Amino acid sequence: MTARRKDRLNIHIQGWLLALPAVVLLAAFTYIPAVKTVIDSLFATQVGSRPAPFVGLMQYESLIADPIFWRALHNNLLYALITVPLAIGLSLAMALWVNGRIGGRAGLRLAFFTPTILPMVAAANIWLFFYTQDYGLLNKIGIALGFANVNWLGDPATALPALMAVTIWKEAGFFMIFYLAALQQVPPDLYEAARMENTGRWQVFRRITWPMVMPTTLFVGINALINAFRVVDQVIAMTGGGPDNATTLLLFYIYQVAFSFWDLGYAAALSTVLLTALAAVALAQFFLLDRKIHYR
Amino acid sequence: MKPARVLPLSTLAAWAFALLWALPLLYALWAAFHPAAYATRFEITAPLTLENFEHAWGAAPFPRYFLNTILLVLGIMLAQFVICTLAAFGLARWKFYGADILFALILIQLMVTPDVLILENYRTLQKLGLIDTLVGVGIPYVASAFGIFLLRQSFKSIPKELDDAARMEGASALQTIWRVYLPLAKPVYVAYGLVSVSYHWNNFLWPLIVTNSVETRPLTVGLQVFASVDQGVDWSVICAAALMTSGPLMIAFLVFQRAFIQSFLRAGIR
Numbered sequence: 001m002t003a004r005r006k007d008r009l010n011i012h013i014q015g016w017l018l019a020l021p022a023v024v025l026l027a028a029f030t031y032i033p034a035v036k037t038v039i040d041s042l043f044a045t046q047v048g049s050r051p052a053p054f055v056g057l058m059q060y061e062s063l064i065a066d067p068i069f070w071r072a073l074h075n076n077l078l079y080a081l082i083t084v085p086l087a088i089g090l091s092l093a094m095a096l097w098v099n100g101r102i103g104g105r106a107g108l109r110l111a112f113f114t115p116t117i118l119p120m121v122a123a124a125n126i127w128l129f130f131y132t133q134d135y136g137l138l139n140k141i142g143i144a145l146g147f148a149n150v151n152w153l154g155d156p157a158t159a160l161p162a163l164m165a166v167t168i169w170k171e172a173g174f175f176m177i178f179y180l181a182a183l184q185q186v187p188p189d190l191y192e193a194a195r196m197e198n199t200g201r202w203q204v205f206r207r208i209t210w211p212m213v214m215p216t217t218l219f220v221g222i223n224a225l226i227n228a229f230r231v232v233d234q235v236i237a238m239t240g241g242g243p244d245n246a247t248t249l250l251l252f253y254i255y256q257v258a259f260s261f262w263d264l265g266y267a268a269a270l271s272t273v274l275l276t277a278l279a280a281v282a283l284a285q286f287f288l289l290d291r292k293i294h295y296r
Numbered sequence: 297m298k299p300a301r302v303l304p305l306s307t308l309a310a311w312a313f314a315l316l317w318a319l320p321l322l323y324a325l326w327a328a329f330h331p332a333a334y335a336t337r338f339e340i341t342a343p344l345t346l347e348n349f350e351h352a353w354g355a356a357p358f359p360r361y362f363l364n365t366i367l368l369v370l371g372i373m374l375a376q377f378v379i380c381t382l383a384a385f386g387l388a389r390w391k392f393y394g395a396d397i398l399f400a401l402i403l404i405q406l407m408v409t410p411d412v413l414i415l416e417n418y419r420t421l422q423k424l425g426l427i428d429t430l431v432g433v434g435i436p437y438v439a440s441a442f443g444i445f446l447l448r449q450s451f452k453s454i455p456k457e458l459d460d461a462a463r464m465e466g467a468s469a470l471q472t473i474w475r476v477y478l479p480l481a482k483p484v485y486v487a488y489g490l491v492s493v494s495y496h497w498n499n500f501l502w503p504l505i506v507t508n509s510v511e512t513r514p515l516t517v518g519l520q521v522f523a524s525v526d527q528g529v530d531w532s533v534i535c536a537a538a539l540m541t542s543g544p545l546m547i548a549f550l551v552f553q554r555a556f557i558q559s560f561l562r563a564g565i566r
Contacts, residue, residue, distance in 0.1 A: 014469060015392025022383035023398070025439035030405045033416030040416070097310040100302040104311070111314035113557070114321065117549045119498035121516045122538040125523050126324040129531045135336045137323050169317065174560070181561050201303075230411060233500045237520055251412070251501075258415045259505060267415050274412055282407040 034275060040268035052265065059269035069270065071245045072253040075160060079249060080228035083167050087224045088217060090172040095179030096209075113173040120170065124237035127166050128153070153239055156246035163247055166234050171227065175220045182216040183209070222285045229277055250274050328536040335532045348536035352522070355533070357510045358540065361518035364430065368503075368514055369496045372434040373489050376443050383439075384447035385473050389459065399448075405441035411501055418505060428512050433503045437496065443488055446562075450484040451477055487559035494556075497545050515541040 041059050046052040063069050094112045098105055115123065130137050131152040139149050152162045186209065194204045232251040235241060241248040241256065248256075251274065258267035302310065327335045328349070334342040352358065386392065387399055410417060417436050418427075426432030454477060462472040478485075500516045507513045513521070519541045523534050539546075549556050 011390045012392040015386040015390040015395060018386030018469070019383040019398060021379050022402070022439040022444060025379065025435070026402065026405060026441070028420065029410055029417055029436040029439070030408055030413065031401070033413040033420065034408055036416050037413065094313075097302060097306070097313075102302040102307050102310060108310055108314045110553075111318040114546070114549070115317065116560075117494065117545055117556075118321075118542045119500070119516050119519075119545075121498075121500050121520050122542045123320075125519065125534055125538045126320050128523075129327065129535060130320050130323060132531075137319070137336070140336065169320070173317070177557050177561055226407070230409070232411075236501070236504070237523075255414065255501065255505075258418075264415065271412065271415055275408065278407050278412065282404075285407075 037268050037271045037275065040265060041272045043265055043268075045263050045265040055265070059265050062266065063269050063273070068245055068248060068253065072248045072250050073273075075246070075248060076229060076231075076250045078160065079164060079167075079231060080225055082161075083164050083171070083228055084221060084224040086164075087168050087171045087175060088220055090168065091175035091220065092179050092213070092217075094172060094176040095183055096205075098176070099180055099183045112176055115170045116174040118170070120166075120233035121237050123166060123170055124234040127162075127169075127234075128238055131162055154243055156243050159239055159243060159246045163231075163234050163238060166238075167227075167231060171224060175224070178216050178220055179213060182213040186212045218288055222281065222288075225281050226278065229274065229281070250277075324535040324539055327532045328539050330532070332530045332532045335530070348532045349540060352533050352537040352540060356518060356522040356537070358515075358518065358522075358537070360510055361513055361515045361541075364512060364518075365497060365514040365516075368430050368434055369493045371430065372437055372496050373492045375434065375438045376440050376488075376492055377485065379439050380443035380447055381473060381478075383444045384451055385469070385477060387444070388448045388451035389456075402441045402444055405439075406445070410436035414502060414505055417502075421506060427506060428508050429506075430512055432506050433512070433514070434496075436502070440492075443492070446484060446488055447481065450481045454480050484562070486555065487562045490552075490556055490559040494545060 042054060042056060043052040044055045044058070094108075098109050098112070102108065131139075133139060133149060133151040133154070136152075138152065143149055150158060152158050190208050190212075191204065194208060199207070230251055231249050232255060235247055235249055235252040236255075239247040241252055250270065254267055254270045254274065257263050257270060326338070329344050329346070330342045331345055331347065383402075387395055413436075421427050421432045421435075424432075426435065458476050458480075459472060462476050467475065498516060499514075500520070503514050504517050504520070507517055510518075519537055522537055
């Protein structure tokens with residue numbers, strides 16, 4: 001073997017050796033568990049030391065017949081449908097404000113961004129107080145304005161929207177910074193040209209700003225969508241899925257089935273559904289975003 | 297050209313909105329720094345107090361929770377730096393067999409994050425005997441696709457000539473990484489470090505599942521146990537505890553605001 005070929009062989013071996021620790025850990029905690037989740041969903045929950053019997057699609061049959069699963073899925077889709085557009089709209093509005101010439105810009109940016117830094121559990125406990133019946137601030141303001149005293153988290157009609165508000169409150173400021181960066185990338189001569197032609201503000205937004213920040217909107221939208229399917233902290237901290245499963249979301253239900261009921265086979269089937277949903281988002285990202293973003 | 301001036305009406309709306317956004321936190325600050333009697337009574341003359349913080353600090357093992365969280369976030373960050381640097385260097389610099397497929401596989405983890413796989417990962421930890429240990433809380437996050445991606449990106453922008461020069465002088469791969477790549481990619485490490493620390497300081501579900509004793513519980517889980525078990529605790533104390541657990545991160549953010557925002561930005565745009 002010549003020295004050159006030996007060198008090249010060395011590169012292949014060394015390359016794999018460098019990547020090896022990461023590959024082992026990724027396999028152990030991402031790839032194998034993901035595949036095993038799907039396989040486990042085809043088995044019954046293990047009882048005692050006997051191996052769990054193969055049951056085919058039985059877990060999925062009970063899943064289809066399970067009203068709580070449908071409730072969780074419905075809640076989750078609703079959660080995504082409402083929080084994603086609202087978080088996008090608000091974060092863009094915040095970015096437009098903070099990017100323009102406006103008094104007290106630093107204060108505005110701080111007010112919008114700070115919730116992002118807070119742990120969700122801490123935020124949830126603060127909002128819990130905010131929502132309390134009788135003496136929570138929200139009800140105090142409401143009563144002063146002549147509205148009824150609402151048990152925000154105790155009423156099935158308001159509990160889920162109350163959780164959505166916390167999510168949007170925490171997310172919007174985070175997404176704002178991506179819009180801010182995008183707004184600063186818009187070539188100034190576009191606005192200059194619009195000014196020459198005396199274009200109205202709305203037209204400028206619709207014809208220049210909105211199309212120019214489109215890649216950011218896609219990026220933010222995908223991220224908000226993924227987050228919507230991974231919401232769980234505030235459910236555990238604020239409602240425990242109640243009242244009457246009004247705030248049960250997919251990941252919370254998986255957590256409950258796996259770690260409160262210890263029904264592992266069924267939890268695996270539920271996890272498979274969630275993995276499928278995330279895979280669908282991943283595919284959407286692949287087709288929508290890959291044109292705009294360079295991975296290499 | 298300067299950005300357009302915001303119209304007065306829009307400015308007013310912005311301020312109203314910012315106030316609304318700040319309200320929950322201001323409310324928590326008010327409750328935490330005043331005696332319980334004033335938690336929902338807003339009077340300028342209300343006396344300030346640190347009693348709620350003292351009470352929370354003494355009522356639950358918060359000092360231990362702080363220690364656990366600090367060990368956890370620093371441990372994860374350092375382990376991520378080492379593991380991701382090695383993989384990123386290999387992927388960025390050497391066209392080894394299967395490198396492209398490997399990279400594509402790694403990117404999958406951006407979608408299938410460990411919190412979706414709680415069930416299987418818990419069983420793996422059981423087999424490894426890592427339940428209720430800080431290592432168990434951290435290990436699924438150590439090989440982070442995000443970190444590998446971020447570092448690979450910045451390593452690729454480092455001129456290859458520097459690499460060759462180091463090799464001419466007889467430096468090994470590890471020496472090259474240490475002497476050439478680490479110093480040049482420093483801003484990326486800062487950004488990644490800040491993002492990693494804030495993520496794991498705030499992480500909740502996985503540590504909630506894995507830990508079940510005071511010696512391993514991080515702050516987020518400790519706060520939740522404190523807030524939900526003790527029915528006798530009043531809101532002022534819970535607000536104080538909530539602010540306390542977020543305190544160090546919040547203060548760091550207020551001091552290094554620009555670095556934080558730049559980091560999140562750098563980390564988000566891939």
